Amino acid sequence: ELKVEQNPLFLSMQEGKNYTIYCNYSTTSDRLYWYRQDPGKSLESLFVLLSNGAVKQEGRLMASLDTKARLSTLHITAAVHDLSATYFCAVDIDAGGTSYGKLTFGQGTILTVHP
Amino acid sequence: GAVVSQHPSWVICKSGTSVKIECRSLDFQATTMFWYRQFPKQSLMLMATSNEGSKATYEQGVEKDKFLINHASLTLSTLTVTSAHPEDSSFYICSAREFVQPQHFGDGTRLSIL
Numbered sequence: 001e002l003k004v005e006q007n008p009l010f011l012s013m014q015e016g017k018n019y020t021i022y023c024n025y026s027t028t029s030d031r032l033y034w035y036r037q038d039p040g041k042s043l044e045s046l047f048v049l050l051s052n053g054a055v056k057q058e059g060r061l062m063a064s065l066d067t068k069a070r071l072s073t074l075h076i077t078a079a080v081h082d083l084s085a086t087y088f089c090a091v092d093i094d095a096g097g098t099s100y101g102k103l104t105f106g107q108g109t110i111l112t113v114h115p
Numbered sequence: 116g117a118v119v120s121q122h123p124s125w126v127i128c129k130s131g132t133s134v135k136i137e138c139r140s141l142d143f144q145a146t147t148m149f150w151y152r153q154f155p156k157q158s159l160m161l162m163a164t165s166n167e168g169s170k171a172t173y174e175q176g177v178e179k180d181k182f183l184i185n186h187a188s189l190t191l192s193t194l195t196v197t198s199a200h201p202e203d204s205s206f207y208i209c210s211a212r213e214f215v216q217p218q219h220f221g222d223g224t225r226l227s228i229l
Contacts, residue, residue: 033217042121042208042223043159088158101147101212105158 002027004091006106013113016078021109023072023089031092032072033103034063036085043088046074079113086110117143119211121221129229130201136194136224138209145211148192149218150184153206165192199228 003026013019023032031050035043047056049065049072056063060083062075072089090103118141126134138148147166151159163179165171165186173179181203183195192211196203204227210218 031217035220040225043220045217045220048217101215101218102149102161102164103159103218104161108158110156 002029002091002093002104004089004104004106006087006089006109008109009107011109011111013076013079013111015080015113015115018078019076021074021076021087021089021111023074023106025070025072025091025104027070027093029067029070029091029093032065033090033092034061034072034074035088035090037088037108038085046087076111081113081115084111084113117211117213117216117219119145119209119219119221121209121224123224124222125225125227127227127229128199131198134196134199134226136196136207136209136226138192138194138211138221140190140211140213140219143211143213143216143219144189145186145192146189146214147212148186149210149212150182150192150194151208151210153208153223155206159208162194196226199226201228204228 005024034046047063052067054065060077065072086108088108089106120139122137150162152162153159162177163171163173163184165184167186167189171184186192208223209221212218
């Protein structure tokens with residue numbers, strides 16, 4: 001059974017600071033996704049990581065993937081209040097048939113950025 | 116970009132009634148659709164996967180007679196919560212994908228059963 005673990009689960013940080021959220025998963029995967037969820041809202045896609053060593057950046061967020069270590073990171077640079085949200089990683093297993101495309105989500109990291 | 120429309124966004128109904136939630140792909144063919152459930156402060160849990168024209172595949176522990184899923188066309192899937200009870204209250208999110216493309220998520224439906 002695939003397990004996806006995020007840490008930390010809760011993160012309170014000051015504006016202007018940097019931090020990294022980690023996503024570990026337990027089996028080989030083709031794709032890893034990062035999503036943002038605001039309270040009461042659905043998921044917003046942030047990054048799709050498709051290969052070992054992939055690095056993507058958008059604004060103050062940068063995501064990377066190490067498939068050998070089964071680890072992805074979401075790095076926050078110079079945090080601002082608008083980044084406050086819950087962040088999920090999700091792993092997609094290429095198992096073929098009806099399992100293909102199923103996402104297993106991490107527990108989520110609740111991020112609060114304060115002045 | 117790919118858009119998935121989910122309707123309704125919020126529904127409140129009495130215990131014992133059935134509730135239908137629609138999920139539509141607006142500008143692509145949804146060969147596969149997924150239904151998720153999310154409780155407050157928790158992650159998304161996959162309930163079922165449906166391929167167009169086929170019966171849905173339910174995850175372990177999800178009652179298929181309770182949560183009826185229909186995916187009769189390439190743009191529409193429906194989830195019907197039958198004889199809903201307060202413990203079925205949750206945030207339900209659908210997603211859709213075209214073949215091997217990434218999933219696109221609907222805006223979610225907040226279901227409250229009194």
